[in-house]
Amino acid sequence: MTGNQFVRRLTAVLVVVWGAATVVFIVLRVVPGSAVDQISGLYGTAEQRVETRRQLGLDHSIFYQYWLYLKGALRFDFGRSFYSGRPVTDILVDTMPVTIELAIAAGLIMLTWGILAGSTAAVFRNTKVDVGLRGLAAVFFSIPWFFSGVLLLILFTSVWKVLPGFGRLPPTMTYEPTTHFVLLDAVIQGRPELVWPWLSHILLPAAAIGLTTGGYIARITRASFLEVTSQDYIRTARSKGMTRRQLFRVHVSRNAALPIVAVAGLQVGALLGGAVVAEVVFSYPGVGKLMVDAINRRDYPVVQGAAFVVAMCYVLVNVATESSYPWLDPRLRR
């Protein structure tokens, strides 16, 4: 990437994040119900309310509040929670990794099922298998996450009592985070017994999002495969005497991957959004649930901080995806 392009990319990142942060800031203060009411309660005296306002820093002018917010954001300091008093940064350190784990797990499910379904449909084009898979993908993709989440919840925790229905780990299990990522900590702390419970807890929420977004990946995969296999260079490769498997592995997959990667990268945004819903349904302690609770409580610093960080993650993932294109497709280099 040239210096010029890098500067442009960086500017774009900053602009988007700033935009998201500003929108959140404004919406929080426009929405009815104030933080003061939440904390002082409906029966607080007038003096108490004034004092609360001062303590929360809400007595400053709105522009000053905005300025403080942005200044702090640059240092990743978003103040303290109105509710618990804990520094927002600490809260985020606890909760972001949870959502990241969930997004990665959902992403793996999305890609695995999407690519398998899409490529199978392409190979068996126009047969019942193809029609069936396409229908399935369309149905899955149309299901809203709260529906898929609740459905899975009922099926697997109530009807067939095989999986747990809430939390990240069993409530009886102790977990002292080092990296805040369970799998890594299981290795570092030497606690293999963490792995299976963690897996059984993350499976349902990840599936709730991954299966539905995977439907879209399946369609893109199918289309991409069909397009690639009709290309002239595949005919050339066949004329060289390659087996179907070799053709697939060497020629088809590398070329079909390009649009799939592009779409998958953009789907991360959907994953993050889906994570919010899944976390609420499954009481999974990630940033999504954190934000929902904080919004209900009008806990401004937490909402602002979480929104900022999530926006940044989304933008960075997009930048990373776009940066991978020249690497995947040599025609885009230089």
Place this chain on the structure above:
Amino acid sequence: MLSTHESTVPPILEMVDVARHFTSRDRTAPVRAVDGVSLAVHQGETVGLIGESGSGKSTLARMMLRLETLNEGRVIFDGRDISNLRQRELRPLRKEMQMVFQDPFGSLNPRKRIGAILGDVFRVHQDAVDLDNRVGELLDLVGLSASFATRYPFELSGGQRQRVGIARAVALRPRLVVADEPVSALDVSVQAQVLNLLTALQRDLGLTYVIVAHDLGVMRHVADRIAVMYLGKIVEFAETEALLASPRHPYTEALLSAVPVPDPTARRRTRRIVLSGEVPSPSAPPSGCRFRTRCVHATEECASVEPLLRPFGSGHYAACHHPVLEHPSEDR
């Protein structure tokens, strides 16, 4: 300039020192697709633009009709400078100058019937009276029966589609028709039919043609004068017979000798000139004479001084420091 006509009638089209650059963000040097071309086309004649890929001939053809912007130079149509006219002002002029495109598949709207496609031409120019009859007449003019009006492009063969493209171009009886590779996408036997149609229409409707092609055989058959282009410049310009009998520019000579002729005995009579290397990139043309990197006669002068078009007898111009002066006698 570049004209063999001694008449006092002004040319129907004049290109004066026109240039077209394409800039791209990544590259520092712009691609000069057409780089200083001057040309005059007279009423009733057919001028051919020939060249290989990167020569700029298609770009030049589009510039003639203002379908491409001019970065430099002027286009003068019928005495009027149209270089800077806005699209709105150009619209009435479109009745006078039309284009036939290369791709008979891509240039017709696949969702419209032939009758509608042709009818649109009349409608756009506020001439929509008695459409059915006129569309029928138009189809007849290009050798298609009236039944074609209700068909869709995909139902037609390549040759038939190209006839429709020609019908569309001549519908409003323009004075100038620019045809960009009108027969390149067609089979040989169909090519002949379309070429015959073009020459017949020129005779019957008094058209002036500019034809872009890469096939010298086609050129010989239709063009009165030929401009040979290389990397954005005209390297030779002459009446067809003069160009073919005694080409002055080494590139023209090489082009001529490279054309495979359907006669095995012909090759034994002429010697083949095989050019070394490939066409240089249009974004970095060689200094001085652009052809020098592939030219057997190139000298130091060719690298430092760009040759200008010089006359070689009536209306024959070539841009070369070491032009070909002798031609072994052959039947041509």
Place this chain on the structure above:
Amino acid sequence: MTIEPVLSVEGLNVWFDGDVSPAHVVRDVSFEVRPGEILAIVGESGCGKSVTAMTLLGLTRSSNARFSGTVRFGEHELLSLSEPELRAVRGAGISMVFQDPLTSLNPVMTVGAQIEEMLRLHLPISRSTARRRAVEMLETVGIADADRRARQFPHEFSGGMRQRAMIAMAMSCNPPVLIADEPTTALDVTIQAQILELITSLAHDRGSAVILITHDLGVVAETADVVAVMYAGEIVELATRDDLFSAPQHPYTWGLLASIPRVDQPRTDRLPSIEGQPPSPSAVLSGCGFRDRCAFAFEACAAHPLLEERSSNRHLDRCQLPVSGREEQRRAIYP
């Protein structure tokens, strides 16, 4: 002493099942090629020449294609080979160069890697040997700076260079037969000459037979040793190049030759052309396929003519016009 043909096709028929009726795309095609010989199959679009070529390599096999006839290559009968057996022949026995080198090469693989792939598919050599040989092949086909070029991608090559690379790839295993399907159609005419010269010299040097598919009779005149003219799925004339051009026998050949605008002949008022259009592949032919467009059709043409020697030795045609009158008829169309 006659040399044995390296490939011989007899009575090849190809049908593609269509929505309405099957299309008889290749009708009873027979020809042979000898080592070092260049056979040109010439015809216009839809005549079945490309399908014939691809069928030799089994590339047209699919659920809706049917075949009959024999294709003898060495001890093999290609039409009846299984897919794995056919794969061994592709590239090593018969290899192919396609029309558009830009789309016919994988855009995300280096050129060198694609040539290496061909080598390693058929020869038991190591990666480094394959890499070396790939670079050597690029040099052989006249690409300068071959080592650096092998590590580049197809879009970094010019059109002519890409075609050279395709030829390098096709010839890398020294196949006895090379099929070139319109190898120069997408190229500039000055490059065309270079590529044709490359193909012919490679073939001569290595004793490979070349089947050259083209629509350009000029290319045929310059390059071919033997010519087969195809029309509506059939071979209508088959002769040595010199015989074909000096004494063409079939009215379609006359029409084709006459309708080419020649750079070496002065302009005429009207270019002769063959009226009408070729029949669609799904049409059922009754009698001679060219009958409807032929100026000389007569009663005998209602019977389907066979491809036979009628005029001179080793010059076959599929026309029932009496040989004695042909010269005069030909001059009426192609002076």
